[in-house]
Amino acid sequence: MSDERTFGHVRGEVDADGVGAVTLDRPERLNAVDGELIGSMIDAFTWVGEHQRCRSVVLAGRGLSFCAGLDLHNGLGTNTFHDPVLEVEHGIRRGAAVVRIMREIPQPVIAAVHGYAVGAGFAFAAAADIRLASPDARFNAVFVKIGMSAGDLGLSWLLPRIIGAGRAADLFLTGSELTAQHALAAGFVAGIESDPHAAAQRRARDIALLPSYGVVTTKRLLNASLDVSGLHQHLESEVRAQALGMLTDDHRAALQRFRTPRAAAIPTPTGAPS
Numbered sequence: 647m648s649d650e651r652t653f654g655h656v657r658g659e660v661d662a663d664g665v666g667a668v669t670l671d672r673p674e675r676l677n678a679v680d681g682e683l684i685g686s687m688i689d690a691f692t693w694v695g696e697h698q699r700c701r702s703v704v705l706a707g708r709g710l711s712f713c714a715g716l717d718l719h720n721g722l723g724t725n726t727f728h729d730p731v732l733e734v735e736h737g738i739r740r741g742a743a744v745v746r747i748m749r750e751i752p753q754p755v756i757a758a759v760h761g762y763a764v765g766a767g768f769a770f771a772a773a774a775d776i777r778l779a780s781p782d783a784r785f786n787a788v789f790v791k792i793g794m795s796a797g798d799l800g801l802s803w804l805l806p807r808i809i810g811a812g813r814a815a816d817l818f819l820t821g822s823e824l825t826a827q828h829a830l831a832a833g834f835v836a837g838i839e840s841d842p843h844a845a846a847q848r849r850a851r852d853i854a855l856l857p858s859y860g861v862v863t864t865k866r867l868l869n870a871s872l873d874v875s876g877l878h879q880h881l882e883s884e885v886r887a888q889a890l891g892m893l894t895d896d897h898r899a900a901l902q903r904f905r906t907p908r909a910a911a912i913p914t915p916t917g918a919p920s
Contacts, residue, residue, distance in 0.1 A: 655670065656689070660694060660699050663854055665701070665847060666697065668691055669706050669707070670706070677708070679713065679765075679767075683717075695747065702850040702853040704850050706758040710761050712761055713767025714765075714767060715788075745769060745770070745773040754861060756778065758778055758845070763785045764788060768785050768786060769804070771785065783829065785823070786824070787817055787821065796817075
């Protein structure tokens with residue numbers, strides 16, 4: 647029997663075989679990230695990470711895309727502080743907490759990516775232990791085009807370690823796109839699947855059947871090889887850089903351009919969880 651929980655716009659589940667799931671459930675906004683979604687992701691990952699039966703976790707997004715990045719209408723604010731600088735920094739710091747939890751829970755996280763994985767979506771995919779993508783998957787770190795740094799939610803730490811510093815620099819400094827085929831060639835994704843969600847579930851089920859000690863300690867050793875304690879320090883630097891960037895005139899002007907509807911640019915969905 648599966649155990650299910652709903653955390654705002656995020657669904658959590660652990661099935662009878664020990665396979666967990668965290669599913670972003672805001673399809674009408676392409677699972678764009680706002681303050682509420684971030685809080686729900688923190689709660690969902692904390693829940694599956696502490697679940698006694700959970701042995702592996704699939705991260706996916708419902709609808710047309712995995713995650714289209716920051717919700718330009720709502721932002722990350724939680725109305726916690728009157729000072730706009732503190733409010734922006736608080737929102738970004740909560741986003742960084744999602745990445746920390748993904749890396750720190752003992753279960754491997756497998757990201758099933760379809761459609762857009764932009765900005766925060768790119769970072770969440772990078773924070774997973776394994777990534778599988780649909781043929782229409784698109785990874786994009788568009789930060790320089792909106793007057794901000796590429797240091798967002800750990801991405802400027804994780805991506806160079808996954809695909810190499812040179813490839814990461816090219817993506818970051820040009821704001822260009824990483825297609826599914828390019829992501830596979832660069833080693834960012836482990837495979838391209840017509841239904842990445844089903845493929846991720848199969849991979850997670852295979853892992854769940856393995857002796858848990860070996861899986862847990864292997865993730866710990868991989869984290870050590872990435873120097874995850876260094877990631878935590880780097881996240882702090884990213885938070886400060888992004889908080890300042892979001893308050894610049896360049897960023898505000900760029901947001902006005904990016905608020906133009908781009909529905910025609912949405913790729914045909916493939917392998918999206920129902």
